[in-house]
Amino acid sequence: MGLQSFLFPPRPRCLICSREFIFSTLSNLCDSCLEKLSFITRFCLHCGCQLAITNQALTCQLCSKGNFILERIRAPLLYQGLARDMIIALKYQQNTGMALPLAQLMADYWKYSFSNHSADYLLVPVPLSQERRNKRGYNQALLLADIIAEQEKMEVKDLVKRIRNTPSLYALGKTQRKEVLQGAFQIETRAxxxxxxxxxxxxxxxxxxxxxxxxxxEKLLAAGAKQVSALTATAAERV
Ligand SMILES: [Zn+2]
Ligand SMILES: [Zn+2]
Known part of the structure; x- marks a missing residue:
């Protein structure tokens, strides 16, 4: 290392605006870009989605119908604006660097919203189908899990297999979603x-x-897991 770079180490550069910065809460996103992200403020206690202002309950309408089997889902960011662009870049534009700020925010949120958080949780990424993974070259959920695991000293196991691709479930009704997902995932025997x-x-x-x-x-619980929760980078807004 030359004296010059020892005395003046290169500053980190923001992934979004490309500006160099001196200090930021995250390692590769400057504070002014961070401010553009929409954080989830009042969330459904079950699925973690942002509750609409008109909803004064503690859960969203979907969860109040009572078909939620996970312990809870939490997400720091609303899936909109810059956060949505970051997810699209991570998934479809080979921009794997986006995983770092998203995973850092997830790890922080995990500590904030899981009061009993501890390293005894096993991190399991939601898998892609083999075909999609080969095409993309990586599974973005595994990238996120690996960073969180390293930061929080947790263990990651890529144990679930996706047998086939599933179409977007957003516009489907509950019964249709269940049908589409039927048999799409499998827990490996060693798991x-x-x-x-x-x-x-x-x-x-x-x-x-x-x-x-x-x-x-559901598959993990059937395989003997004690409890299953989920942490995602973003959540869509719901009523
Ligand atoms: Zn920036
Ligand atoms: Zn909910």
Whole structure:
């Protein structure tokens, strides 16, 4: 290392605006870009989605119908604006660097919203199908899980298999979603010993209806997991 770079180390550069910065809450996103993100403020106690101002209850309408089997889902960001652009860049534009600020925010939120958080949770990324993973070259949920695990000294296991792709579930009704997801996921045989009596934290980039997370959670509980929660980077707004 030359004296010049020792005395004046290169400053980190913001992933979004490309400006160099001296200090920021996150390692590769400047504070002014961070301010442009929409954080979830008042959330459904079950699925973690942002509650509409008109909803004075503690849960969203979907969860109040009572078909939520996970312990809880939490997400720091609303899936809109800059956060949505970051997810799209991470998933579809090979911009894997976006995983770092998103995972850092997830890790912070995990500590904030899971009062009993501890390293005994096993992180399990929501899988992509083999076909999609080969095409993309990586699973964004696994990238996020690996960063969180490193930061929080937790363990990651990529234990769930996605047998086939599923279409977007957003516009489908509850019964249709269940049908589409039927048999889409499988727990690997070796996983049964690993998940037995463990608390699992599923990791994904976005939660919309929560059906996918519920489906994977159901499989993990059937395989012997003690409890399944989920942490995603973003959540869609719901009523
Ligand atoms: Zn910036
Ligand atoms: Zn809810």
């Amino acid at each position: 049964k010993n690993i998940v037995k009596n463990r608390k699992i934290l599923l990791i994904d980039d976005v939660v919309t209806t929560g059906s996918t997370l519920n489906e994977v959670g």
